[in-house]
Amino acid sequence: xxxxxxxxxxxxxxxxxxxxxxxxxxxxxxxxxxxxxxxxxxxxxxxxxxxxxxxxxxxxxxxxxxxxxxxxxxxxxxxxxxxxxxxxxxxxxxxxxxxxxxxxxxxxxxxxxxxxxxxxxxxxxxxxxxxxxxxxxxxxxxxxxxxxxxxxxxxxxxxxxxxxxxxxxxxxxxxxxxxxxxxxxxxxxxxxxxxxxxxxxxxxxxxxxxxxxxxxxxxxxxxxxxxxxxxxxxxxxxxxxxxxxxxxxxxxxxxx
Numbered sequence: 001x002x003x004x005x006x007x008x009x010x011x012x013x014x015x016x017x018x019x020x021x022x023x024x025x026x027x028x029x030x031x032x033x034x035x036x037x038x039x040x041x042x043x044x045x046x047x048x049x050x051x052x053x054x055x056x057x058x059x060x061x062x063x064x065x066x067x068x069x070x071x072x073x074x075x076x077x078x079x080x081x082x083x084x085x086x087x088x089x090x091x092x093x094x095x096x097x098x099x100x101x102x103x104x105x106x107x108x109x110x111x112x113x114x115x116x117x118x119x120x121x122x123x124x125x126x127x128x129x130x131x132x133x134x135x136x137x138x139x140x141x142x143x144x145x146x147x148x149x150x151x152x153x154x155x156x157x158x159x160x161x162x163x164x165x166x167x168x169x170x171x172x173x174x175x176x177x178x179x180x181x182x183x184x185x186x187x188x189x190x191x192x193x194x195x196x197x198x199x200x201x202x203x204x205x206x207x208x209x210x211x212x213x214x215x216x217x218x219x220x221x222x223x224x225x226x227x228x229x230x231x232x233x234x235x236x237x238x239x240x241x242x243x244x245x246x247x248x249x250x251x252x253x254x255x256x
């Protein structure tokens with residue numbers, strides 16, 4: 001043999017082109033994996049997008065959920081989008097604002113919106129519900145500050161709508177997530193939850209400023225007395241949050 005195999009071959013160029021090829025395939029792979037949620041794309045009215053993607057949807061991948069909660073298959077098995085959104089577009093083109101067509105707080109739209117999450121409680125690392133009433137766990141005691149239990153609940157229009165009966169704690173996080181109150185007969189029946197972040201604990205009452213007395217009877221209820229599902233949490237938080245804009249027509253006026 002008079003020469004070497006690589007004598008006239010540019011190894012540096014080959015290495016560079018192999019790197020660019022690998023990098024391009026990596027970007028395509030990451031982009032397709034990113035399409036496991038929210039695809040195929042839709043416009044504001046739920047119709048298929050005219051520009052779905054440069055790449056096809058990835059093949060289904062099955063995940064085994066912990067604590068015996070079955071399996072989830074993505075992208076084809078993801079939760080369907082809500083089809084009952086009572087809103088309409090104010091202009092002809094995509095990107096125009098949407099406005100409610102009914103009662104936005106009851107319809108769950110705008111700031112009151114919620115997602116179709118799993119109707120099951122969030123679990124801790126041991127498979128137990130994370131958020132539970134303080135009354136059902138003797139390990140939790142009220143240590144400092146003003147205990148809200150027994151205080152009346154006051155609405156944004158200064159109506160007394162009920163009385164706090166319990167606090168719901170996030171056990172792994174060691175903090176209070178919700179206050180539970182019983183509605184007075186004038187405003188409805190049963191117990192409701194209010195996120196602690198939407199309530200202000202005063203010396204003689206608990207103020208919930210985002211909604212008015214007439215709205216408390218429609219606050220989404222939780223089905224179980226000892227746990228709350230992530231779907232129920234979404235609806236509850238959305239209702240109080242939506243009241244900051246929709247509880248009073250004056251709140252929708254410009255501030256300047």
